[in-house]
Amino acid sequence: MGANFQSKPISWISILCSIILLLTYFTTPSLSASTKYDLNPYDILLRNNLPKGLLPVGAITQHFDGNTGKCTFKLNHSCTYKIDGNYLKFESTVSAIISSNSISNVEGVKLKIVSQWVSITKVNRIQDQLKFAAGNVARQSLVHNFNVSPSRCADV
Structure with a gap:
């Protein structure tokens, strides 16, 4: 009453195809564990405890x-x-280095101080405050003011 199983030899083509599929899976960025490139800017900010309103829509x-x-x-x-x-x-184009509660090496963002535009170099979150460093000047704002990305960003 036992089942009669016959083993069939595995062809070298099947083995080769399996190896190619595995190599492709582990060497292709979009298929491997590298999903970090699929994050939108707002997700990147939120994952680092920074409000998404630091960037316009x-x-x-x-x-x-x-x-x-x-x-x-x-x-x-x-x-x-x-x-x-x-x-x-x-x-x-805006570039920076983003880490938990901090944005450094900022390029492409300026803050108007009196009548001059000064490059923002760093943004730090300290509890419920955001501290912007621009030249020799520091400005602070409440985090909740940046919870929503501005949808009305006027052309320069």
Whole structure:
């Protein structure tokens, strides 16, 4: 009453195809564990305890290295908006290093101080405050003022 199983030899073509599929799976970035490039800029900010309103609506991730935090975001166009009494100007390309509660090496974002535009170099979150460093000047704002990305960013 036992089942009669006959073993069939595995062809070398089957083995070769299996090896190729495995190699392809583990060497192709989009199929391996590398999903970090699929994150949108707002997810990257939120995962680092930073509000998404630090970028205007419509930003896309051009590059993100999850190991170093280096990132480059693209906007449809350069634009300016006012938030919490401060004017921020964004170039069409913004780059920085993002880590938990911090953005450093910022390029492409300026803060208007009196009548001059000064490059923002760093943003730190300290509890419910955001501290912006621009030249020799530091400005602070409440985090909740940046919970929503500005949808009305005027062309520069």
